[in-house]
Structure formats: C-alpha cells, structure tokens
Amino acid sequence: MTGSDDQSRVEAGTISHALVLYTGYGVSPIPDFDPERVQGRYGSNVTVEMLPTLNALAEEFYRVKRRSRDQFRDARRAAARFSRSHPEISREAVDALTWAHAIDNR
Secondary structure (H helix, E strand, C coil), X not given: CCCCCHHHHCCHHXXXXXXXXXXXXXXXXXXXXXXXXXXXXXXXXXXXXXXXXXXXXHHXXXXXXXXXXXXXXXXXHHHHHHHHHCCCCCHHHHHHHHHHXXXXXX
C-alpha cells in the first residue's frame, strides 16, 4: 500500500482495524473473512473501497506456504515477512492474519 495506490485514501489505521474485523480475530472461533463485520463498522461505501486492499493484503500474507509440520511456525514466518513489507499495518492486524493463517493451514 503506497501513497499512489487508489486504496490508500483509507488510512493505514483504518485498514489495520478492518483487517482484524474481516478475519474475525477475537470474535470468531475460526477465521471467516466476513465483509459484513467491516461494513457494520465502516459502512457500505468505505467497505467497498477497502475490500480490494483487505483481500490483497490477506492474499499476500497467505503466499507463504507451509514448509514444516508446524503451522504456527509457518504463520510466524509469514508474519515476519509481511511486517517487513507492510510496517504501516498494526501489530494486532498482523496477529489476526497470523491466527487465520495458522488455523487455515492445519
């Protein structure tokens, strides 16, 4: 996410919070990437604007595939790589993606 991207009109703090909502972190027993939670907080227009960015960030995080039998280790490796690429994304959002990655790659 750079200043020249169309989606950058929504600030990084909002994107970070939306990622947490989107994954279901802290409210769902499993990750479910539900845009309705984001819409409930930010409304339809902002959600439509953010959704491509949220999906792109999640897809980027998930590109780090399993290399070991330990899905948590692999998720932490993905988190470290993602955090280096996206320092603007909050620790909580990275934790949400780490949780989702670990569960989805059991």
